Amino acid sequence: AQSVTQLDSHVSVSEGTPVLLRCNYSSSYSPSLFWYVQHPNKGLQLLLKYTSAATLVKGINGFEAEFKKSETSFHLTKPSAHMSDAAEYFCVVMEYGGATNKLIFGTGTLLAVQP
């Protein structure tokens, strides 16, 4: 079974400083991995996805993630945090099952950005 573990439930950074949200995955095959963001009272939005192409994946709003097979990690980073980045972030792995597929979500990391 596929799974993801988000290592921090809360992360707080100052505006303008780097962001690091950590995610480890468990997969019996080459995984498809995603990061989603959820702002309060809004739907989940896809930030970026890894599907076995380049290991460094660039997403929207300046975010990027690096797939490291040796470490089974897919950490999300951003060089400089903005107030609008405050939200909940989910690391997600896709589980394939013949005719079906499902997204397996982590428990989420709440990012706070201090002025």
Add this chain to the structure above:
Amino acid sequence: EAGVAQSPRYKIIEKRQSVAFWCNPISGHATLYWYQQILGQGPKLLIQFQNNGVVDDSQLPKDRFSAERLKGVDSTLKIQPAKLEDSAVYLCASSIGRLYEQYFGPGTRLTVT
């Protein structure tokens, strides 16, 4: 393009009552998903439709939850009777096909008292 629409946005009911949620996916999206997101957890897939057929309902509590997608467009999710542990946000998502990006609606926040 219009996104995934859900209604109502909020609902408060007493335990043992019934409730229904509605989802209108993005036009042309064949695959529709219902997720349950309990406070402090990530969303969990309840049911997946391909057009108007169910392809995965393995995590749907079928003794109280039901869902349908008539004509392969809109979908409704029903809970009858509701329990306290059903308090959650119910998210609807749609995609062009099962391997494509899923687009999520804003969700319906259900509180069962």
